[in-house]
Amino acid sequence: MKRLRGSHFPGPRPLTGLALLGLVAAFAMPPADAAADPGARHDAPPEATVTVPSAEQLRDPVWIAAGKQKFIHTCAYCHGTEGEAGKTRSFKTRTGWDPRIIHDTIVNGRVNGPNVMPSWKGSIPDPLVWKIVAYIKSLSADFEAGQQATR
Secondary structure (H helix, E strand, O other): OOEOOOOOOEOOOOOOHHHHHHHHHHHHOOOHHHHHOOOOOOOOOOOOOOOOOOHHHHOOHHHHHHHHHHHHHHOHHHHOOOOOOOOOOOHHHOOOOOHHHHHHHHHHOEEEOOEEEOOOOOOOOHHHHHHHHHHHHHHOOOHHHHHHHOO
16 A cells, blocks of 8 residues: 655545445435425515524623624534635625524435535534524624614
């Protein structure tokens, strides 16, 4: 096996056989709920069982700061630190973004053609997901207008 220059460790091995097949299958499968209802919309607001924080809570600077910290740690690799990267349009251009849809996308993930947003259910506690939602909403184009309307 060929070693990497300046290293005592062998170089990476190409994926073959079952490893490659498993990786392809994992990313090619539709979400579990799509199999149950292939016509279901995945951008529809989630069920009413989710307790949505108040508009004031979602504008709370403490919530936004906590959400930003977790977003940078968990989400920035794909979305950039201010939602300007990735396979979706910039968060700064969004208006009228329903916090329930943001929450649902973080918790349940989303598949849109080749674009896959993983589910964070079980990995991020729901109260912290809402703080991430607060941070994402703070980046949106209509956040400042909402801030002035509540003053």
